[in-house]
Amino acid sequence: MSQLPFTIEGFAIFVVLAVILAIILVFMGIKSVPQGMEYTVERFGKYTKTLPPGLNLIVPIIDRIGSKVNMRETVMDVDSQEVITRDNAMVTADGVVFYQVLNAAKAAYEVNNLERAILNLTMTNIRTVMGSMDLDEVLSERDAINSKLLTVVDQATNPWGVKVTRIEIKDISPPRDLVDAMARQMKAEREKRATILEAEGDKQSAILQADGQKQAAILEAEGRREAAFRDAEAREREAQAEARATAIVSKAIAGGNVQAINYFVALKYTEALKELASAPNQKVLMMPVEAASIIGSVAGIADLAKEALNLKGGDGDPLDLTDSDDDSPRTPGSSPWRG
Numbered sequence: 001m002s003q004l005p006f007t008i009e010g011f012a013i014f015v016v017l018a019v020i021l022a023i024i025l026v027f028m029g030i031k032s033v034p035q036g037m038e039y040t041v042e043r044f045g046k047y048t049k050t051l052p053p054g055l056n057l058i059v060p061i062i063d064r065i066g067s068k069v070n071m072r073e074t075v076m077d078v079d080s081q082e083v084i085t086r087d088n089a090m091v092t093a094d095g096v097v098f099y100q101v102l103n104a105a106k107a108a109y110e111v112n113n114l115e116r117a118i119l120n121l122t123m124t125n126i127r128t129v130m131g132s133m134d135l136d137e138v139l140s141e142r143d144a145i146n147s148k149l150l151t152v153v154d155q156a157t158n159p160w161g162v163k164v165t166r167i168e169i170k171d172i173s174p175p176r177d178l179v180d181a182m183a184r185q186m187k188a189e190r191e192k193r194a195t196i197l198e199a200e201g202d203k204q205s206a207i208l209q210a211d212g213q214k215q216a217a218i219l220e221a222e223g224r225r226e227a228a229f230r231d232a233e234a235r236e237r238e239a240q241a242e243a244r245a246t247a248i249v250s251k252a253i254a255g256g257n258v259q260a261i262n263y264f265v266a267l268k269y270t271e272a273l274k275e276l277a278s279a280p281n282q283k284v285l286m287m288p289v290e291a292a293s294i295i296g297s298v299a300g301i302a303d304l305a306k307e308a309l310n311l312k313g314g315d316g317d318p319l320d321l322t323d324s325d326d327d328s329p330r331t332p333g334s335s336p337w338r339g
Helices: 004-029 104-109 114-131 135-140 142-160 176-254 258-277 291-308
Strands: 030-033 037-043 046-051 054-057 063-070 074-084 090-101 162-173
Touching (some): 063 104, 074 114, 090 114, 090 142, 104 142, 135 142, 142 162
Antiparallel strands (some): 030 054, 037 063, 074 090, 090 162
């Protein structure tokens, strides 16, 4: 009877220890996975399953967490490296890689050190892709470089359960002397273009100026031709008028009209005086002039003009100097002419 209390006390301790152990085992079997992460479960060192985000249960002691894999898209910088292009130009290039793990088990067990593997693979392919291009292509076709890199690296990382979403070349730096040579080349090319454009402008200006001069010459020639036509027409009309006047005066002279003769004498006399007065080598003109003769000639011209304009004669009939049926010579006393 004296040993019973010790037995009860030992059983109570055992129960307490068992409860504590059960609680510990329960906590060991409960695993809470945060969002964006996945855990791999290993049983005696072998992969069995992947725990998704949330509350999960595993078998304590037998199962354990193998790897904690980040399933979110990750950005990784690619260090600068020297690359030799196809035309033997050395450039320095760096970049950035965006990737995302799609299969946690493959990312954990198919490759050792996933980030280092992706980094080295990207750097190697940067040298391969850029080394197959000329310097001008490397500097001007970054989109093509990014596309080729993405295709190659994504295919290589596919067995690892990784999706490479984007590869971007951040900076391409040629050597300083090469940059200076390119700047001089660009300057020379731009100066060449400016010279060509200036020459084209001068050419167009010369063409337009020549065309304007041509049009002006054509218009000037047309003006001279029109003026010549009008001058010829004026001279023709003047000759016709002079011919008619000469014919009328000739008929008057043939008819014995002395005033017609006076008309010609006065006309020639006046023209002679005009020529003498307008001579450049004559400053003073001294010659006898009979005023009465000039007045008489002028009076005769007035009478002759009246008769030519069909004014009425002494018998009241109009005088016709152009047409006459009687071609016999007339005297001043036998006709309406006044002597």
